[in-house]
Amino acid sequence: MSKKIKTRMGDGEMITISAEELKDEIYQGTKDASERGRIPELTKEEQEKILEIIADPHRIVSIEPGEEVVVIDDGSVLTFTAEQGDSALGLPISRTQALLTYEKTCAADSACMPHHDFSYKPVKSIINYEKNEYFSVSQMTTVPLYYGAQPNMGLYYKPDGPFNNPSELLPLGKIQDAQQAQIDAATQMTDDIIYIFKELNEIGLEGINLDTCGSAGDADFLAALNATAKIKQINPNMPVVIGMASEFVLGMHGSVEFNGKRLAGLYPHEQVKVVEEAGASIFGPAINVNSSRSTPWNISRAVTFVKATSEVSNIPVYPNTGMGVCGIPMIEMPPLDCSTRVAKALVQVGKADGL
Numbered sequence: 001m002s003k004k005i006k007t008r009m010g011d012g013e014m015i016t017i018s019a020e021e022l023k024d025e026i027y028q029g030t031k032d033a034s035e036r037g038r039i040p041e042l043t044k045e046e047q048e049k050i051l052e053i054i055a056d057p058h059r060i061v062s063i064e065p066g067e068e069v070v071v072i073d074d075g076s077v078l079t080f081t082a083e084q085g086d087s088a089l090g091l092p093i094s095r096t097q098a099l100l101t102y103e104k105t106c107a108a109d110s111a112c113m114p115h116h117d118f119s120y121k122p123v124k125s126i127i128n129y130e131k132n133e134y135f136s137v138s139q140m141t142t143v144p145l146y147y148g149a150q151p152n153m154g155l156y157y158k159p160d161g162p163f164n165n166p167s168e169l170l171p172l173g174k175i176q177d178a179q180q181a182q183i184d185a186a187t188q189m190t191d192d193i194i195y196i197f198k199e200l201n202e203i204g205l206e207g208i209n210l211d212t213c214g215s216a217g218d219a220d221f222l223a224a225l226n227a228t229a230k231i232k233q234i235n236p237n238m239p240v241v242i243g244m245a246s247e248f249v250l251g252m253h254g255s256v257e258f259n260g261k262r263l264a265g266l267y268p269h270e271q272v273k274v275v276e277e278a279g280a281s282i283f284g285p286a287i288n289v290n291s292s293r294s295t296p297w298n299i300s301r302a303v304t305f306v307k308a309t310s311e312v313s314n315i316p317v318y319p320n321t322g323m324g325v326c327g328i329p330m331i332e333m334p335p336l337d338c339s340t341r342v343a344k345a346l347v348q349v350g351k352a353d354g355l
Contacts, residue, residue: 005055008338010291010298012331019055022296026050029293029300036248037267039308042300046349050303053344054296060340063347070354072282072318074148074211074243075114077102082116099137099145111141112148112209119152120193121161127199135203146207146239147200151193151224153216156185163188166252182219182253186226193227198234207239207281215245217252218263221271225258225278232279242275243284243320244268247305269308276315282354285309286320291330295338299327299345306350316353319346 004016017025030042042050053061063069080091080098093101095113103111113134115123123130130147138145157165163185169178197208208231214221221244228240249271251264258274266274268285275283287302302319306326310317324330327342346352 006337007054008295008329008335010289010293010295010329012329012335012338015294017294017296019051022054023047023051025294025296026054026300029297030304032297033287033301033304037269037305037308039267039269039304042304042307042349046303046307047300049349050296050300050345053341053348054299056341059337061344062340063344067347069347069352070109070318072110072209072241072354073108073112074209074320074322075112075118076108077111078114078116078118096133096137096140100140103141103143108143110144110146110207112146113137114148118149118211119155120149120189120196121152121155123149123196124192127196130196131199131203134200134205138204138206144206144239146209146241147196147205148209148211148241150212150215151189151210151220151227152212153182153185153189153220153223156189157181161185179253179255182217183256185216186219186223186256189220189223190227190230193223194230194234197227197231197238201235201238205238207241209241209243211241211243211284212245212286213242214249217250218256219253220245221249221263222256222258225274228275228278228280236279239281240279241282241284241318242278242280243318244271244286246325247285247287268305269312272309272313272315272317276313280315282316282318283309283313284318284320286325287327289324289327289330291324295327295329295341298329299342302326302342303345303350306346306352310351310353318354319350319352321346321355 026047034041077098164181166178210224213224249266272283287305289298306319319326328334
């Protein structure tokens with residue numbers, strides 16, 4: 001092993017560190033996850049494996065043959081059609097063309113049809129258009145095609161929605177009013193997701209993705225769980241993917257429960273159990289990245305959480321590996337040297353079932 005190893009910070013900056021520094025960063029990362037989540041640290045052998053992955057001199061690394069996993073996405077086709085200034089392609093093609101390109105050119109394992117806003121609330125008013133396009137695309141694709149968007153409960157608060165905004169009520173000391181506003185918004189959001197699901201289910205929906213759950217706190221997570229439970233009642237065979245917004249469920253309400261389990265404060269290995277109870281098919285943990293710490297620290301920390309989650313889960317665990325989560329730097333275009341090392345570490349050490 002060379003004396004100096006190239007790696008990155010959590011914001012994508014390239015740095016070089018010594019082998020001893022790298023070893024310490026990996027240890028500090030797993031220690032942090034262990035203390036926060038009250039889960040076991042990675043073993044010495046597992047820490048050595050992560051060190052080996054990160055210190056690999058090649059720009060791109062990969063898992064060993066036979067350990068391949070399935071990859072799903074939460075709207076990757078938007079990368080073809082969107083324009084975000086310093087990322088995405090902004091090609092003048094339709095969503096249908098982007099989906100077919102993603103499947104056939106990128107050899108996708110599955111494909112997700114997203115609304116351009118990537119939230120369920122705006123879909124309700126254009127559901128007939130979405131049904132028509134989903135049906136057409138499903139006749140042309142071979143891989144599983146699921147519909148995906150964020151619950152995004154923030155859209156249900158004023159000025160975008162009908163309910164009072166908890167972030168305005170809480171500073172005024174109106175705790176109960178803020179809590180009731182969250183319950184009302186969560187109830188409406190659940191109803192909207194179910195409405196959209198029923199409409200798409202009529203024309204042969206193959207799966208549904210609830211992405212970035214819990215972004216507005218524990219009531220947001222509750223709405224996703226309730227929606228999942230109702231979806232499985234309507235169609236027990238419908239695959240439901242629940243991807244989280246962060247590693248820790250924020251207690252914006254503080255008291256909501258699902259089947260008697262308080263949701264505020266749950267970490268991934270605890271989140272997956274309520275997700276199982278709701279009937280979801282795949283769980284996507286999202287481990288926050290600290291942009292001021294090194295990528296080895298962030299990878300080790302993420303792997304520690306994912307390993308603990310995989311050990312207790314009865315459903316497949318597919319860690320979210322977009323920018324700013326699970327070890328991927330917080331940068332618009334994550335560098336391949338980081339993303340491939342994250343993937344290898346999550347699969348080979350964290351025992352992830354997919355990505």
